[in-house]
Amino acid sequence: MSEELVETTAESARRFDGVRLRLDIAYVGREFHGWQIQPELRTVQGELRHYLTRLLGRDAIPVAAGRTDAGVHARGQVAHLTVRDEREVERVERALDRMCAGDLEVSRVRRVSPDFNARFSATARRYSYHLIQTRDIFRPHVWHVYRELDRAAMEQAVGHFLGRHDFATFCKASSRKENNECDVSLCTFEWSGDSAIFHVKANRFLHHMVRNLVGLLVEIGCGEWQPEQVPALLAAQNRSDIGRMAPAHGLFLEEVDYPDCCLDPAWRDPRFTNAEPLPAKELP
């Protein structure tokens, strides 16, 4: 087979399948009613759909790794999108970020494997939660706790979350799944003066899990619970045992991990062949 013929075949295959793109996205949560498209409300997915539809001349909806709630920020959200051909790839690469408003940023556009699915190919997600013990009206993206916190107690408590546990206690009751186990590989506080950043990474997260964890940790910091009570709370699997949930505006989706092979546009895995973006009306 001549080299020319090989190229032609490859090109034709690419034209037929379209090109799968990975978008790396950041946004300021307070400006959006969450990720997911909702009628009459400004959402991240809705805003990107609006830009992409203008750019490509047809309806185009990106699908995200995690559908963040209203008010939650993202520095490392990932979405996928299928475009038709190389001309469309270029158009998205060149114009998408320039179209975005000052509260939304598409920091990178990459060709990936046709089987790449931002949500189902992900192997881990990392979140951070920012809090401060005092008040500073010029820091809108932190939870102002206004309380003196017992740091040692909070440090001791986070140790109980590391490893594989059933996190049903920390899941919004109506969103529970049959299996609520999560593998937590990172769970730590980073203190700096009056401020703290809570870092947590796991293979998956349940609905409201990070905000419920932070809510309990702050109550532990205020002396309302003892760190030793954490294992019993986890075992009870009862959301109503724990107190209030931390507010959305301190939470950042920082990073989503994928296997290296996903990022190689030449890679193809039969497990993901049905993972096309859903049409708009069927979005869950």
Add this chain to the structure above:
Amino acid sequence: MSEELVETTAESARRFDGVRLRLDIAYVGREFHGWQIQPELRTVQGELRHYLTRLLGRDAIPVAAGRTDAGVHARGQVAHLTVRDEREVERVERALDRMCAGDLEVSRVRRVSPDFNARFSATARRYSYHLIQTRDIFRPHVWHVYRELDRAAMEQAVGHFLGRHDFATFCKASSRKENNECDVSLCTFEWSGDSAIFHVKANRFLHHMVRNLVGLLVEIGCGEWQPEQVPALLAAQNRSDIGRMAPAHGLFLEEVDYPDCCLDPAWRDPRFTNAEPLPAKELP
């Protein structure tokens, strides 16, 4: 005269004059349409009037050192207010800050001389302007310039503003006064990585003066003007000579200076006896 009688006389005089209070105020500019009360719009003065009226049971309007424009922040705004008696002082001290929303803070309430006027007693004001050469959507209170700036040229230019000059060139044309001279005692850049803070202090500022100064300084940083041209621009007194004004959201009113005697509640100076707060409908 018995000691008891002296006290009674003093108390009665205080009841008659009322008590002059100084309020130290911070606010996030983007949440307000400036300081000054405007019908149908959320303003800082309007918001404080609303809280004070609820607190005191009658219309009460604070008067500020500087009526900041829409979008401009304050960390050190000062206002004065007259209350009737000690009971009202206590009420303002205890409740005002707790009534305020998360974007407005009354950090301190102090009894001051009855002649204290937040606007006319002030001897100097200090502003800061925050800018960044790149983009960071999580820093809403800075001007994202997106340009490489020539720091040496900007440092050289600020030297020309120090001292007493006519700043008509940097004043909104419709707001010019007969005398547009200002004594600039501080004018400097503080650089940190990709960011800069411009600090400027003067006995008075003309309308839009800081934002026009920063606008020109950034144009100098971009090579559109040479630092040596600053004296000629000042002398020309022509606003249309210079380029665009820097946006409001990078500007902070940091501090207002007063003579020490103003802060002493026992002090009284005939110069300020007519400086009572104006009734609402006559506010300029």
